[in-house]
Amino acid sequence: MIKLSKRLQTIADYVKRGARVADIGSDHALLPTYLVQSGVCPSAIAGELNSGPFRAAKKQVADAGLQARITVRQGNGLAVVMPGETDTVTIAGMGGSLMSTILEEGYAAGKLDGVTELVLQPNVGEDDVRVWLLEKGWYLSHESILEEDGKIYEVLHAVSRDAQPSASSNETLYEGSFLKLPYDKEVLHRVLLRMGPHLLRQGSPVLTAKWRSEIGKLERIIAQMSASEGTESTLKAEQFRKEISIIEEVLQCLRTEIPSSN
Structure with a gap:
């Protein structure tokens, strides 16, 4: 089984057992490979826009012998998934502004239909992501902060409106x-x-x-x-x-x- 960095392991720990996960901007597909190898997810989608990382992701999945369980797709953001195809989306390693754009475009195209959980790790601009989640009615259920190799990362875990503890959850959360x-x-x-x-x-x-x-x-x-x-x-x-x-x-x-x- 592959070993994840502390950052990716923190993301993986938020993914529920049995989740149908799509990892957007998957790079080398390390996260979906780990989630399937460890038995957390029965299958996964790895999405990558650029050709180099896309090929690296396909090689990682092939080397792990998981081609039948992990689908590697090339495309922009959530364009690689079909509405209702996944219930959990992970996005990591990019700025919060770009991440919010990916989420907004996916939301507008119906790509988040059926998605109940988001695990997000913006490198900067975390507030952009929090604003998007709040505006769209998602509830920020957990946050983690960690340091690795001299860099500090935040990981955000959000649940959809239907999965929120109560209708006033966000109001209570952002009461300072x-x-x-x-x-x-x-x-x-x-x-x-x-x-x-x-x-x-x-x-x-x-x-x-x-x-x-x-x-x-x-x-x-x-x-x-x-x-x-x-x-x-x-x-x-x-x-x-x-x-x-x-x-x-x-x-x-x-x-x-x-x-x-x-």
């Missing part, structure tokens, strides 16, 4: 009063979308490290802007300072209000 911060509901809502409602409730050293790094990036941008003249640069720098202030307050809240999970 638990942070005990002096901001209105709209600001707290944006904070939860950006930093992760479950991740903030859980707290972790990895989450803190991620946002400490983000503060450092913003401070470097502000320093570069200080050499520039003009109203636009001044306003932008002030916006970044406010952003840093909010992040700092959230991190302080995590230290004082929410026990870290080790």
Whole structure:
């Protein structure tokens, strides 16, 4: 059986036994190969747009002797699946904006009909994905954050409207009063979308490290802007300072209000 990276294993652990999974942007088809080899999924679809990764995925499946159980298809996003063909979709290793576009195009084409679970790992722009899920009525049921090889990843697990605990699940999830911060509901809502409602409730050293790094990036941008003249640069720098202030307050809240999970 193949061994997955920590990142891919976290994704795999969210896939339910017996799921009919489609892995979009499957690269070398490592995830579907593992899911079938381990007995989690009876079969799987691996979708890849580019010819190189598509050929690599086909070779991986052939080397594992799983051609009868894993279908490797070349195409753009969810175009590789038929409506009702899968109940679980995994997408990993791309930006949140692109991931949201893939989901939106698939949704519009009916490719998500019958899909009850999404496992998503955006490399950046996680808030774009959370916004899409919220707008389309999906419930973000779990989030994980991990560090591997010097990089930090977030994994999001969402369930469809029909599989949600209650009709008010999202309203409760994105209610930010638990942070005990002096901001209105709209600001707290944006904070939860950006930093992760479950991740903030859980707290972790990895989450803190991620946002400490983000503060450092913003401070470097502000320093570069200080050499520039003009109203636009001044306003932008002030916006970044406010952003840093909010992040700092959230991190302080995590230290004082929410026990870290080790």
